[in-house]
Every structure is written in C-alpha cells, then in structure tokens.
Amino acid sequence: MKAVIVTIGDEILIGQIVDTNSNFIAKELDRIGVETHEMISISDDKQHILNTFKQLQNKVDIVIVTGGLGPTKDDVTKKTFCEYFNDELVVNPEVLAHVTQLIEGFYKRPISQLNKDQALVPSKCTVLHNKMGTAPGMWMKKENTVFVSLPGVPYEMKYLVENEIIPKLVREYERPYIIHKTILTYGQGESLVAERIEQWENNLPEFIKLAYLPNPGRVRLRLTARGTNKEKLEEAIESNVRSLDAIIHDIIVGYEENETIETVVGKLLAKQNQTVATAESCTGGKIASLLSSVPGSSSYFKGSVVSYATEVKVNVLGIPQELVDQFSVVSAEVASAMAQNVKKLLKTDYALATTGNAGPSKGDSDAEIGTVFIALATPEGVITEEFNFGQPREKVIDRATVKSLEILQKEILKIVR
C-alpha cells in the first residue's frame, strides 16, 4: 500500500516554518506497513492543489493532505476538494454542535459566521471528528485513490492520524510488514565502514535493504525488511545483525528502535533507580532540556546548573577561581570539577558536565573553536574526554549534547551488563 503526503502552505515554501507534520505521518504509516512514496509541499493555490491531485490519482492508494483548513480566506483545501470531487459543501450538524460548544462553552464568546462555516464539509465525505480543534478532517475516495484532508496544526493533525486514519487503514486495508533495525556505530567514517562490511552487505537477502545514515562522528546502519511473514522477517533481521556484529563489534555502540538517545538513557536510569544532573557551559541547558523532554523524567532527572558565565561556575558550582586561572575555563580539570560539584550539589548518582568553545568567536578561554570537554561523574569516580566538534556553533552544541548522553549511556551499560 502506497501513500503520498501533501502539505499545503506558503509558510513552508518561503521557509518560515519547517514541515514536521509529514515526518509524523510517515512514521505512523511506516509502523503499520504503509509505504510513503513521496512527500510534497505545495502552495495555498487551488490550481496547484488540483494539479497535484490529478497527478497522484490512481498512482497511489492514499493521499494525506495537511493544512489549508482554517476559518480564514487563505484556506482553500475544502473548496478544492469540492471541485475535485464535483461536490458541494453542506453543514454537518455534529461538527456544528462541536464548534459551538468549543467557542461558546470553552472560549466563552458568541459564535461567528466564520466559526459556523467550519462545519461546512463536502456532502460525500466521511467526516473525521477533530476533538482537538474546530476544523474537521475529511476522507473521500475517487476510483482507486483515497484523499484525506487534515488540519495543519500539529496536535490536531496528530490526534486525527492516531485516532482516525491509522485505525481506519488497519481495518480496511491489507498491508505487508515493514521492520527496521538501526545499528549505531561510532568512530569510523561511512566509507571505512562500507569497506569492512562489503561482503556481508552483498550477501543480504533480496527483501532486506541496507541504508547508511552518516552523522558527524557516527554512522547508523539501517536494515529494512519487507514481506508478509512477520516472523520470517524478524528472524532474518536478527541473524543478519548477529553476523554484522561479528564483523564490526568494535564500533557498534548500540541499536535504535526509533528511540532517541534521551529516551534510551532515561529508561536505563529508571530501571537502575538512579538519578542524573548536569552542569552545562557550552551546551547551555540543551542536555537538561532533552533529558526533561521525556515523560516521566522527573523520576531520574533532578536538574542542572547552566553555568554559562565563568562567575557562575565559581559562585554556584564552587569551582575554585585558581583552577580556572591555572587550566583555563575550557579544560579537563574544570569539566571534571563541574561534574563532581553538581553531583554533590544536586545529590545524584551521575552528573554530566560540558565546557567548551562553540564559536563563532573565542570566549573566556583561548581554546580553539569547536573544543569541548565532557566530564561524567559516576558513583565510582569521574571520566573526562576532550573533543573537537568543528564548526558551526549549532553543530558543536548538538554534537556535544548527543556525545554527553552517549557517554552516560555507555557507562551505565557497563554496570548493567
């Protein structure tokens, strides 16, 4: 089963916002074995939308459209659906009742004509009721292709995908199984990894596909198996992962099952009943922000001292001024003291610390731009590592953040294993 995701909105095409809706929908479709053939972002223009629909008609099974559904003049999707399906707008009483309740009941103001118009839907459509907002979703079929329209507001779209689209697809369509397994490697470049595993790669069965996903400092290898026999797919993936591990065991650092590093680390800490804090200079609170983004993180994440200014390192973290003067603020010694002191201050089992120079210009130290020291205080002691993450600033911050969490993950795994 093939899908195309279409996002409508000039704000995407002029670069004002990043389209994250397509990513969410693609992930949900993939989970139930629906292949996303393309993602397309187009303008708020009726003719442009119609042309896109015509082009996709009977080429794919489902076209999921987001955006262009609000109450104002710049929204055109509904009119376009009517024209494409030769249909007309009628009032849907259930939607009208919901919109009225939301506006008059929750927002406490009289309902306007623009609000009422949100209850207008094409007469032939199946309405997807949007409990999170005023714009309903619509499901319509022409020949072999279903066209679905969803609001562009992310949490309204997410609600309709999770509660309406996915269950409907699962009920009404046969789908193959798609299984992914991503192997995380660290320390060798894409071409070197490719050379080492060339023979293994050539021996992969037809139904397993390999992809290289290079990130600065690490390469992820993604295996994708497609077929109708789920057990057979899983077995084939597992046996090939085992033979891969035999070849590049030295650089494999973990596996990713669509989980972020902060989720993985969080689960490990929760399982061990242990806690973590951070003392952040160049990462500026990003590690704390990632750790606390995970639901339930309050059971293992206690907090952080973001000591961006040197005086905060001295006054709040209690780093001796002499240590800073002797080794510079960007040094293994200061990173190590930051980690140990924040561990003590916040009374945790682990503590991560970062100090470095993210650029673009040099700060309170002479360290080269891109230099970052990461320290991890553990129940046993403290580890410090030096890195150069290059440029630009955002890359240095991102890499230092991910690397810190990876160091923590590795250390906990040592103890767990």
Added chain:
Amino acid sequence: MKAVIVTIGDEILIGQIVDTNSNFIAKELDRIGVETHEMISISDDKQHILNTFKQLQNKVDIVIVTGGLGPTKDDVTKKTFCEYFNDELVVNPEVLAHVTQLIEGFYKRPISQLNKDQALVPSKCTVLHNKMGTAPGMWMKKENTVFVSLPGVPYEMKYLVENEIIPKLVREYERPYIIHKTILTYGQGESLVAERIEQWENNLPEFIKLAYLPNPGRVRLRLTARGTNKEKLEEAIESNVRSLDAIIHDIIVGYEENETIETVVGKLLAKQNQTVATAESCTGGKIASLLSSVPGSSSYFKGSVVSYATEVKVNVLGIPQELVDQFSVVSAEVASAMAQNVKKLLKTDYALATTGNAGPSKGDSDAEIGTVFIALATPEGVITEEFNFGQPREKVIDRATVKSLEILQKEILKIVR
C-alpha cells in the same frame, strides 16, 4: 524565477529524520526573490529520481537536489545525473586533492577507493567545491532548467548554498523582489482576528498577499509583496501595516523579520547592556538552551538553575520548604521566589522562572496538567502570570518557553520605549 527543492532519502520517507534542508534552502531562495514552487521528498531510487527530473524539466528554472551523494552503495544521485544528462563520470583533480588532503591530512588514515570515488563527477558538470566535506556539489543545465545536486549533511549543504548557489543565482539571473512582514498578535483566535480586519484585507493591493499563521495562543499575519520596484513594495507594506495597527492595536505584540524570539530578546539585552538568568522547572532548561543558542549570547546570558526536583528548588535556589508546603510547588509564590532568588544568585538584571505541570501525569503538585506559572524578576520587582497550555507535554514546554521569552521582551521594550 521558480525553484523546486528535492530531497532524496528513504530515511525521510519512513519518518526516521525530519527534512530541515528544504526549509533552509527555501529561506535562502526567498531572500533573493526566487520562488520555491514545490518541495518534494523521494526515495533513493534511480527511476524515481529520473521520473521526478522529467516531470520538472522546463516547468521550473532550477531544481535543487540534496542527499544521495555519500561514498556508499545506497547513494545514487551521481549515477542518475549521468543517465539524465547522457554523461559519464570523470575524476576531478581538484576534488581528488581536497578529499586526499582531508582523509590523509585531517583524519590521518590512508585514502581508500571509496574515498577516491568521491572525486568522480559528470564530465559536463560545474563542480561546486565543498570545503566542509568530501562530497562535491554539481551544477548542470538541460534546456531551460538547471539541476543542482548537493550533499544531504546539513552543514555541508548550507556551506554550498551560501557560498556557491546563492552568489551564482544573484550573478546570473534577474529576480523580482519579495518582501515579507509578519505581524504578531496575541490573545484572539484566527476567526475573530479575520472578522476584525476583513475590510482592511479586502482593500489590500493586488501585489500584496495576506496569510494567517495560527499558533496556539497567537496568530501571526504575514504580508508578502512581490514586484520589481523594491521601494514601492516597502512603502506599500509599511502603509498597510500602519492602517492594520490602527484597527487591531490592542492585540499586536510585535513584528517578526524572520528572527526568532531568542534573537530578538538577545539583541534587546545586548543593546541595553543587561543580563539574564533562568530558574526552570517544567521547561527543563529549554529557555536557557534557546538563549544560549544565539552567537554572542555570553555577553547577556549568565546561566540557569534547572530545578526539576523540588529539593533542588530548596537546596540550590533557597526556596523555603514552608513556601512549597503552603502554596504547592506549582504556584505563583514559588515561581516568584525562584525568579528573585536566581537573579540574586547569578547577579543578573533580569531572571525568568517557570514552574508547572507539563504532564502526562501529575507530579509533585495537584495542579492541573498544562498549568504553568511564569515569573520575571526585573530591576524594579517581579511579575507573575498563570497559564494553562493544555496538552500534550511537548506543547506545554514549547509554549511556556516562548511565552517566557515574550514576557521578557515586552518588559524590556517598556523600558526602552
């Protein structure tokens, strides 16, 4: 001049990564008056790429392709370019020298065949030299359409767009001017705003387009003017913004010139020579992380105490345990004390504090999920506001973060004006 941005990569189509490259490119193109007609994400499949190229041929002026350029087997873009342009791969000596220098000089290991193959480019292409990595960009023209291929690694792509593509387009093509102005409103919904400005909207000149960009809690109104006379466009935008301001002055909170709130706040602080700190509970360091993401932020951002656990509020920030017991940890009183204490501790002019319940389940307090108290300590005193940002967790954190920075912005502007 019309462009289409094509991203190649199964990792986008299965939802493994969000495509942010297209957003960056669109923004850069918009800046020089090039209209992005569509963004398309397709698979690593030669036939799929070829079909896309054929479909776009002579329909747009330039097709910018990212991804599919690494050294490994899953990369197909280069071969597809050869087939589409009926060309063959030849070694480019300059690229070979660069790759050799990078591998042998920087990474200190012998160059492999896969590395050397990166210097292979179609014989008819204009090479775009990639100082940030090993994969070069390529520029080729067929009839009325230019096809450009760029690596998918974001900072390599960015380097080539900024240093090669944009300057080349500016030199070689006539382009109109595109001017945007985004007006930020706060506190009224999209339909209510639309009703109030209906007449003004109907009177906008043909060459100015209005778009509504609703976000939870605020609506942004974007005006876009297109034409050849830059001065005329600017004048028309300004006079229409003035007449809009006369109608909805009460809800306009600011203007956005493609700047993020953290950049705007940073500029204000730097200009006033003032400093800020944060004490964050439910936002978990996100405000600190945004503030410190801006280059040069060390001149005004001193740091943060992320007091996720209640004991950190007590032990590090010095919030009296009695205050927590009396009012609960999610309260105006605690938020206010957090802001004042972190201001004192970090010796800043301003300090923001957040405490709330982001969900999905209740924490150390009985406050409803979505409740957030934001406090701002200023040189004059402290302001506290209560919000309910609803659900889910990510929305609560994001809205509390943006709202905090907006409160800070508003307060500084009061003093500046």
